[in-house]
Amino acid sequence: MMKLDNPSSWFSLPRFLVFLLTLLLTFALGMTLFSLPPAPFQLLDTIHRSLPHSGVTNPVTAVLLNFRAYDTLLEIGVLLVAVFGIRAFPEAFQEHSPSLPAPSEVLLALVRLLVPLMVLIAGYLLWAGSHAPGGAFQAGAVLGAGAVLILLAGLPLSKWFHGWWFRAALILGFMLFLGVGFWAMAMEGHFLEYPRDRAEDLILLIEAALTVSIGCILATLFLGLPDAAPVKDAANEKS
Amino acid sequence: MSQFQLYGMTGVALFGLGMYAVIAHAHLIRKILAINFMGSGIFLVLGAVARRASEGMPDPVPHAMVLTGIVVAVSATAFSLSLTRRIHTETGRSSLPRDGGT
Numbered sequence: 001m002m003k004l005d006n007p008s009s010w011f012s013l014p015r016f017l018v019f020l021l022t023l024l025l026t027f028a029l030g031m032t033l034f035s036l037p038p039a040p041f042q043l044l045d046t047i048h049r050s051l052p053h054s055g056v057t058n059p060v061t062a063v064l065l066n067f068r069a070y071d072t073l074l075e076i077g078v079l080l081v082a083v084f085g086i087r088a089f090p091e092a093f094q095e096h097s098p099s100l101p102a103p104s105e106v107l108l109a110l111v112r113l114l115v116p117l118m119v120l121i122a123g124y125l126l127w128a129g130s131h132a133p134g135g136a137f138q139a140g141a142v143l144g145a146g147a148v149l150i151l152l153a154g155l156p157l158s159k160w161f162h163g164w165w166f167r168a169a170l171i172l173g174f175m176l177f178l179g180v181g182f183w184a185m186a187m188e189g190h191f192l193e194y195p196r197d198r199a200e201d202l203i204l205l206i207e208a209a210l211t212v213s214i215g216c217i218l219a220t221l222f223l224g225l226p227d228a229a230p231v232k233d234a235a236n237e238k239s
Numbered sequence: 240m241s242q243f244q245l246y247g248m249t250g251v252a253l254f255g256l257g258m259y260a261v262i263a264h265a266h267l268i269r270k271i272l273a274i275n276f277m278g279s280g281i282f283l284v285l286g287a288v289a290r291r292a293s294e295g296m297p298d299p300v301p302h303a304m305v306l307t308g309i310v311v312a313v314s315a316t317a318f319s320l321s322l323t324r325r326i327h328t329e330t331g332r333s334s335l336p337r338d339g340g341t
Contacts, residue, residue, distance in 0.1 A: 018262045026255030033247045033284070036291070044298050059299035060306070068303060075307045082314035086321045137306055214310075221317035 055199025056130040064135065065203045069192045073181065076174045076210060079217045083170060086221065103154040111153045118146035126211050130200070136173075136207040140214025147219035161223070166216060173213030177206050243287045250283030265334040267323045271316060278312040 047059055047067065054062035064072050122139040129135030150157045160166050180202055181192040188195055194202045257276030264270060282305045289301035327333050 015263050019259060022255050022259040022262070025258065026251055029251045029254065030248055033251060034244065036288075043300055044296065047299060048296070059296070060302045063299050063303040064306060068300075071303070071307050075310050078311050079314045082318040085318045089321070089325055135306075137310055218313070221314060 053196050053199070055194065055196075055201075055203050058129060058131050058133065058135075060133065061129045061135050061203070065206060066194065066199060069177075069181070072210075073174070073177050073192070076177060076213065079214065079221075080171065080174055083217050083220050107153050108155075111149055111155065115146045115150060118142050118149075122146075122211060122215070126207055129207060130204065136210035137214060139207075139211040141218065143211060143215025144218025144222070147215060148222050151219070151223055157219075161220065169212055169216045170220065171213070173206075173210040176209040180206055243291050246287035246290075247284050250280040250287060253277070253280030253283065255280075267319075267326065267333050267335065271319050271323065274319075275312060275316060278308065282308055 047063065050067065051057065051059060051062055054066045056062050056065070122142040125134040125139040125142060126136060127134075129139070147157065180194075184194050184202075185191045254277050257273045257278075257280060260273035260276065261270050264273065285301040285305050285308070289298040291298075323333060330336075
């Protein structure tokens, strides 16, 4: 098995067997794809019949936040679990935290120009999600990218990562989603079954909270839990 | 070959490439990259399945599954990268140990 790591002897029997087996599997998957029946389910019709009751007109958002809201709730749960996992061993980051070079004026100017624009775009994507491609995850990704840009420019954003309100923002989306789910259960009898006349407002509320949480979560996933001491120094220098 | 089949076969090929690399490479970063390859292949297949009927609206359910999948893939990648980093801090290596340790 040592041979697998050695580039000079790239051919070995186990590796060749793995190659053959994955090739077979790939062909089997390809054959399955070709032999799929043309349109076996009527899901599309069901969605278009129920779309007027969903509170939004974009079918993808309707599936994500209403028909299959369970999936989205568990998805934000998975994100939170990843964040908890990363925050669970902060010492791994203290030895190898890369020290960024001092930010150039060009980068700082770019950040000043782009970050407000990104917040604006995130707000637009959040609003557009109800009738066009967009929604909480796209908006959260743009917010997270803005946070990453700020971090790469060396601005003292990472000291916020230890604040209680940042932790609150991390769980806000999940807790609000869960709360709305139980509230809907009290009102309508089923978990996450929104009252029809309130569905539009509820989806917008959940998506707004999800956007904030996803932005914070993605920034945490990028940075990990930052080294506390140098960040404090940087913050003191700037302020 | 229809558009569905072209995109679908590309996705299946990406999945196969990733699967081979996950098994064949011992380096953890390569494994993580390979798993992301497999994920991208699956997303491409789902995107192709959504547009299987060449007329009318694309099916929104696979689109929603892709969106969910991308987010889960990102968080799993971030977590496995931080685990790799922890393994590197603890053992000084970025590969899995051989059969039975050392």
